[in-house]
Amino acid sequence: MSKNSRRWAEFRLAVVGHLLVCELGRGQLEAELKSLSAKKWNHPISGQPAVFGYMTIQRWYYIARNNPEDRLCALSTTRSDAGNPWSLTNEVRAYLTMQAKKHNSWSYQRHHQVLLRTMRERGWGHPPSYKTVNRYLQSISSSPDVASNVQIVKLQGLVGHLRRTLIVQSTVTRLLKVAEPRPKTVGSTLKFIRLGPYEKSYVLSRLQNYKTAGGSLPNFCAGVGISTGSIERWAAAYARYGVAGLYARKRRKFLNRTSAQETKARILEIFHNQPRTYGINRASWTGESLADALHRTFRIKISLSTVIRHLRRAGFKMRRAKQVLTSPDPDYREKVETLLRTLQTLRETEMLFFVDLR
Secondary structure (H helix, E strand, O other): OOHHHHHHHHHHHHHHHHHHHOOOOOOHHHHHHHHHHHOOEEOOOOOOEEOOOHHHHHHHHHHHHHOOOOHHHHHOOOOOOOOOOOOOOHHHHHHHHHHHHHOOOOOHHHHHHHHHHHHHHHOOOOOOOHHHHHHHHHHHOOOHHHHHHHHHHHHHHHHHHHHHHHHHHHHHHHHHHHOOEOOOOOOOOHHHEOOOHHHHHHHHHHHHHHHHOOOOHHHHHHHHOOOHHHHHHHHHHHHHHHHHHHOOOOOOOOOOHHHHHHHHHHHHHHHOOOHHHHOOOOOOOOHHHHHHHHHHHHOOOOOHHHHHHHHHHOOOOOOOOOOOOOOOOOOHHHHHHHHHHHHHOOOOOOOOOOOOOO
16 A cells, blocks of 8 residues: 555544444434535645545545445445546536537436536537436526526527417417308317318418417417318319319218119119129139129129128128048048049049048
8 A cells, every 4th residue: 555545544534434434313414414515625735725525535435434344445446437537627518518508408417418518529629427417407596697598599489489379369260250050060160160172271371370380280280270181182182183172072872772672673683693694604603703703794893892782781691611631521531542442443444433421
């Protein structure tokens, strides 16, 4: 042990020695360590007044308590990170200050992660710990520059909120002037309004302004009372066809019930006959072959899914034939061998007649 190491060991033991021999109650150790960290001590090497932090004195205490046999030797050891400067350099301080002003909503952990990545990229040396960065950011949070920047960001957020609110209110006011709501409706007014193509185009333009002000589509839809799906459908139609795509679509005209019943009756008529009757070389019907036969016979063209739907409503189902590769007969193998032997012994003038009784 060198001379300086022994001085340090004796000094550390003198600082925490009384804590090792006295009886401490619950919570008293923390109070004692804080009291020791607030005192000024004579440096063991230079003799100048010095102050040691709470964590440093706490580390000395636990080293001495965990090594009762040779406390001086344990307290004389040098830390593994000795020689690494933990104080922030001027360039790191300037970078953290700039980063805190620019991103005041970041957490301390994110500030620390971004700093570590930047220091690795720029080769700024050994990175500081999270607690060091945390202490520095807390110290500059009360500075005038950072405080004023935070106030500016809050004011900008308030202005954006007011602007979004005005966009929603003005949109609702204009739409209520140009459209007439349906009678006897309950709920949001615009939800039951029939909007024309130009009103829909106006809503899409106001949505764009709302997003520019920092808003989102769900918030805008909740404010104006129009569903998200409707506005997304309008936006897709406008992007593809322009204003022409915003006109109300006409309802599809379905065939009347009488012609559907006639089609169903004709399908059942064909279904109860063999496919060969209609020139189809099959042993059983399929949806495609039924539709083909219906078109050939009655000039009615429908899809195979419609044919199957008519059959199911009539109580019929179309299933595939089950293919069985082996017989369930337990004597199947013996019978096959007997049949093969018989076939092999047949003469040219003889024929085989086989009947399966199962």
